Amino acid sequence: MRIADDDAVVRYWESVRAKARIGRAAAYVGLDDISAVPPPAISFGATPEEAQETLERVLAGTKSATSTAVAELGPQDNPPxxxxxxxxxxxxxHPRALIRTASVLTTAFRDVTPEFAALEGEGxxxxxxxxxxxxxxxxxxxxEDGFSDDMEILCETFQVIDPREPELPAMFE
Incomplete structure (x- = not known):
């Protein structure tokens, strides 16, 4: 999973914050830091090709879940x-979608259900x-030693709040 932080993310967040029901007023008066800062910007996958393919599955509705091994989380990482x-x-x-975590369940790898696997949309x-x-x-x-059927997995489902078409390059500036 790669992370980006740039002007395009801020512009995207400003354009979709209302869909997430996050207003600006609380940030202006210092009551709510969440509305002042865009949410984390992530891509699914280790390569640009994986990120693009997985995003297309999210936008098509064939992927509405993701999983993370608890062992992958570092001490500074907060679970979803x-x-x-x-x-x-x-x-x-480039920012293309806003998603909201709908559920989180921690379970052993061996106990992941067929229903969750279908939501994650692998293969x-x-x-x-x-x-x-x-x-x-x-x-x-x-x-090899880090994997076992007993390892804890965070199973997260999400909803797509906003899909976005890719930005076209500017012809004139």
Whole structure:
């Protein structure tokens, strides 16, 4: 997962904050820092190609969940919470969607359900495809010894609040 912080993210946030029901007034009077700062901007995947492909599944509605091994979280990382907002970037790190965390469940890898696997949309959407893809990913990220069927997984579902068409390059400035 890559993270970007730039003017395009701020412009996008300003254009969608109302859809997330986050107003400006509280930030102006110092009551609410969340409305003053855009949510984290992320892309799903390790490469621009993966980020683009996964974003397309999010926008098409075939991906409405994601999972993270608890072991992947560092001491400064906060686990997702219901209501968290995220700006999703495309393969070129342009903001394309605003999502809101709908549910979070921590469970063992072996106990992930077929229903959750279908929401995450790996491969053909089956639990077997999910397990194969996620096991390979976790072994690569955490090492062979870091993976087990008992490892804790954060299973997060989300709703798309705003899809955005890609920005076209400016012809004249």
């Amino acid at each position: 919470r219901v209501g968290d907002l995220w700006i999703v970037l495309d393969g070129n790190e 053909d959407g089956s639990l077997e495809a999910w397990r194969a893809a996620r096991e390979a990913y976790y072994r690569a990220e955490l090492g």
